[in-house]
Amino acid sequence: MAEVEAADFETAIAECGFGLFNVFILISSVPCLTAMVFSAATLSYVMPSAECDLKLSLLDRGMLNAATYAGMIFSAIPWGFIADTMGRRVVLICGGWLDGFFVLCAAFSQDFLQLMVFKFIDGLIICGPFAVVVSYLAEFHGKKHRAYVMLFVGLSVSVGAMILPLMAYCLLPVHIFFNVGQLQFHTWQIFIAITSLPSLLSGFLHMFLPESPKFLMSQGNYNKALISLQRIYALNNRKSRDSYPVKKLTDATPDRSDVINNPNPRRSRQERYKLAKKKFCDGLMQLRPMCSSPFLGLSIQVYCLHFCQIMCVNSVRLWLPQIFATMHTFRIRGMNDTSMCAVMDHNTHGRPIDTKSMEEECDIVASGSGYVYR
Template sequence: MSRHVQTGDAEAREPLLTRYSKVPDEDSDEGVIIFDKSASSGSVSSQVRLSYEEAVEAAGFGVFHYGLLVVCGWANASDAVEILCVSFLLPTARCDMNLSSSDMGLLTASIFLGMMLGGYMWGYLADKKGRRKVLVLSLTINGLFGGLSSMAPWFSVFLVMRLISGIGVGGSIPVIFSYFSEFMPRMRRGTMISALATFWMGGNIVAAGLAWLVIPRNWTEILGSSSFQGWRLFVVLCSIPSLTSALFFQLLLPESPKFLMEAGREKEALHVFKKMFQMNMKGKEKDFTVLGLSVNPKRDLEESRVLGKGGLAWALKKALMPIRQMFQGSLKGRSFVLLVIFFCISFGYYGLWMWFPELFSKLEKGGSPCSNVTQFSPMRNQSCYPVKTAVYMEGFIIAASNLPGNIFTILMMDNMGGKILLSCSLLVSSLSVFLIYMVKTKYQSLILSCVFSGVSVIAWNALDVVGTELYPTHLRSSALGFFTGIGRIAAIMGNVVFGDLVDNNCWVPILLVSGFLLTGGLVAFLLPQTKHTELT
């Protein structure tokens, strides 16, 4: 019952649904699917359990997948909202909480520190306990502690709350792409993952739009409270996407069928494929709702033989086992390449992105952003009120500039493949950063930042696709969690380097970012091509 039947070329060209029919199964009330070979080999029929890729294809593509895209996309957007929330609240929160420049730097780094701590932990749990459970829990932690931070009376409490919220974000970002990819037929996977990544831009726009709408208004008169300023209401509103996403996952979506098959939970996986087929074929005269699946739940047994058992040491070895497996055998080369790429793009993107306002301020003094070498801080000797709306308008424009890059990725991902898009976009991003030397005005810098935003988003989208396709199911979430954790370390380092050098040696971090992006683009050519590959 568990072996696969090899088919000829003629069969392979037939539509998948026409090659199967339902027959009773002694072990099941519902029956299993058999492979009908009568068209090419007389009247002989052989019973076979479908592999994961065959089952996904047989379940069809339609309403279920688009609904999944909306729910997962909203969760992806909620992560973007939480990350960008801090940068938008700083201009007013710094006055209300009497923050120094070092305090603001610590607050900016806290979200990345939390994501670094949570990335691998959540990814490991997702590979062991299930994708949906981890998504519900991490999104709930993200939204709950993000919302509670709005009521923090002291900066230390606010900092801890944002750190814990960041741990939640660190879980949902890598797991959401693993979960989503495991419902997709391979010929549509690249396009759909690119569409999912596009929702990050939506989160940017939501955060910038909310900040523009909420923070500048005088909520003291409206709410009748002098202690609940506009930035606090903004923080509360930013927590809603995460909490509603957790609710949607809990009530509307099933566990990943690929994970269920790997865990040996065949009946549950059958139910998921049945639900997918019913939704995709609703209104059509199709009767193909039950599949027999080929499962192979041997992973935990193999790990037990390798690690043995024995208290805390055994538990620690087991937790680190996925990292060990990532850097062994055929996975070793691609893991080292991805480590370099994640470090380079995160150092460059987040290092430069968080300091664009500082560079804009320098440009207002005349010359290029690196021509002014005197000590300067836009936070000194400035009043927080009335709130200046220009920063929110610029943030909104830069967020919207992601749209062309996202559209390009969706249209070209399945044609060109993630490897080529990743390499080329990183190389062009490197060039756009280098051209900062030629900028002379604030508006030129705004245009350049929009170009950088539109091009770099292609690299991020391609990395999301490639990362999910390079690793087997039992390592997928752990790998993405590990690499995003490496990326957060790089993001913290990028912000520290800019903070130390942007005043006196501005050219150093800018050239460093350009060099890292160039390195990432060149190294990406070493990755294997994953276009239309089957998930293992």
């Protein structure tokens, strides 16, 4: 293979080919994509069991379902700024570890407020790795494979959405209860703790992967970008890094490798604050084209379409476990009216008041039969 003295990103990544490195990075992305599904939908499977222990009203259940999404909304722009200034790899590693930690904290929750706060933080954190992992995957593949990578992302999300109800079917009907000091732990808390594993695994696996060469080039760090590409080439082709045919990278961004790798003397706190503020303002300015002609009208259409689509999907998905659990309770108690109106009326007003009746209904709801349609 002839040497290419200078090449842009697309040419350089195409020279790396597709091989062992690409397989590993695809496998590493699966836990992150699965963690996103788990964060958004875990509580919908937990609440038919947890509502008795936490004494949840219908409003409480709605707020718990909304808490994760509220965190995602608040953190969307800050995560984009961090990913574009500090890099994709640091977001995937730190975000994975932090999200796993706060999901474990949610598993330790003893009341409604604690659970809602930790799930809000869960959504606040998982938004970053999920958004970044898609860009991260695309930036490690050339045009030839990039479209298939996006199909793989969709497939992984669907697999995660399939694994969660299977886990709920296997684990939630099992009766688990124990005390650790003054803390009480039930089956649903063990279930939440298990859902932290994908986030922790994602943070661990991405520690072995390099920074995105596309990001490094956008920052003007061509030396590290070339090293990253050489590593990919060596793993994919079973050759030495020195045999990588591209010896120089070109891009619209000026080469700042010497400045980045040999930083200036320590800046004062005020100078660092001004620099961070300038970068944040520059990041916000990138949103300006979407809010002005000719993109404003198209942006509003896309946002409304996406909003309606997500609202319709989640309105059904997040409440189905609760609806099915209530229908199963009706069937066990011999009630004939299993209409949606009867189910909603039961969830809103018809919960038993005395402790004995509540414990009996909780035992019915926790049964594995509620996950099987007959």
